[in-house]
Amino acid sequence: MADNGNVPYNQTELYRIRHSAAHVMAEAVTDLFPEVRLAIGPPIEDGFYYDFDLGLDERGKPRTFAPEDLERIEARMLELLRENAVFEHSTMPVDDALAFFAGQPYKVELIRDLAAGKVDEMGNPTTEPAREVGIYRQRDFVDLCRGPHVARTRDIRPNAVKLLRTSGAYWRGDEHNPQLQRIYGTAWSNKAELDEYLQRLEEARLRDHRRLGKQLGLFHISPLVGSGLPLWLPKGAVLRETLESFLRQAQLERGYLPVITPHIGNLNLYKTSGHYPYYKDSQYTPIKVDEEEFLLKPMNCPHHIEIYRSEPRSYRDLPYRLAEFGTVYRYEKSGELTGLTRVRGFTVDDSHLFVAPEQLEEEFIAVVDLIQYVFSTIGFNDFRARLGTNDTDSDKYAGAPEMWQRGIAAIRQAADKLGLNYSVEQGEAAFYGPKLDFIFRDVLKREWQLGTVQVDFLLPERFDLEYTGEDGQKHRPVMIHRAPFGSMERFVGILIEHFNGAFPLWLAPVQAVVIPIADRHVAYGREVAAALRAAGLRVEIDEGSERMNKKIREAQLQKIPYMLVIGDKEAEARAVAVRTRDEQDRGAQPLDAFIAAARALIAARALEL
């Protein structure tokens, strides 16, 4: 946010500008489409929107905005801004407001909800029934609104406002409600800020992982294979496998046990676990085999649970930590798919820890510690933690209330002990228990859930899990579900954007490219490449007859960390002339010295070259 530090956004001038711009846009739409019914139009991060109901067209279908409409609306809006009207605030008793807005059904619904003390325009609960409502007026345009607004339309610079796009949006965010026409716009204090914002959008477009994924040969999505089912190309696969080995090693060091489970499972397994009813809508239809039904697995937990149950467990076995890069399949609506970040088949760096109740806190802390280690090694620092709790009004959650309280308390205790900053969000839990999520923000400012840790008292009960305690009695373990990367697909997608394709040396699919200057240097170049390969480096050699400059350019575009230029001098001295992708010509150094230095950086997983 381009705003001064500690002032809450909704108290800033920018917020008022955007809120007011939304009103002026609604005024413009009302001018051009007199029959429009207004829904809501709040400021949002970087801009504002307003939702409209345009009624039905000649064919009886809901009328929508055409791209030309957007231009007309923007033009009208700019005219209105130049007229410099005053934003007048007033209040109106509820009954008067209902009468005044009688032709505006959405406003009437909002007023009724305010009067009933239910929810405000954004769906947040209100504290008490309203007896009067706020009204803002500019010229003849009157809107239900609690403000705040700028004083006059002059306070909005016409050259710092731009309408961006239209979209459909459900009334009150519920897909069972009618779909409204939303217009998104952006507004800033001045033209320079607007330009900077547009520039930022362009930069984000350039580092979009779908674009870079193609450019760098990382992954491919073929309609013939299926939407949301990415194919990992050799370079993408190397990157992913490097991440996986890194985590595997960290897990081995922490006492995790690898397991492997199949991609489908009997439907009864998911009925027992309770996943089936909760995930019904997001699963592929069951596959009928003989008389039984099988599900493409949407989750790994039940399989791991069956491994736990494969023999009697003792307290001496606990914590019992099973880990697997388990591929799961979930049906996502076609419009929800996006590159690698939202797919239909993905691999979770999954683990299920079966612990004695008294081990819960310590083990939870160890898991969070692992996640932080993974994130910091990779250089992911722009993330936040969120404690997802259940919503007691919802039927999305299973299990006794005290289970939830114990789980939430355990997470809070562990997080506090770690000094972790987190927000609490109701309704963000898994169906079986509360969770602590690590949420990363990408360059487009979209938030993505990556790592997650979940405390689960429910599945141990559903599957009647037990272990024999020191006292010789049967006890019930607690489960921790966790995934530091979350999904390999999403994580790599974010990773591509985070590094703009210029991965740290240890992750780079090609770590060095050998560039012979002329054909006579190819023989020595091959020797260099072989030496690097023997030392465990991922190396390519560019043997083409192009000029060195061209080879360098191509390596730069591929964002290869090291370019090793080989000419007469190097061949003679058994050296390499090192250039990094940061455009630093480091001059010649002995081949062995380069290899030793590069190996050290890789071993340290250094972020710098």
Add this chain to the structure above:
RNA sequence: GCCACCCUAGCUCAAUCGGCAGAGCGAUCGCUUCGUAAGCGAUAGGUUAUCGGUUCAACUCCGAUGGGUGGCUCCA
């Protein structure tokens, strides 16, 4: 799934009002052998996503299907 928009060579994009489908990059083949971001030339490459319609004539207009993009809903 819903709303809007988009789909032309491997990639990025042209093609006026409906009138013979083009460029750069990449690929291939020559020539060139070069010291830190594009050497020169030639060749190949297309049922304009698919199917249907309107028209003397469709990349262009209309419809359906598929895929994609931005939102909505949902989510690792």
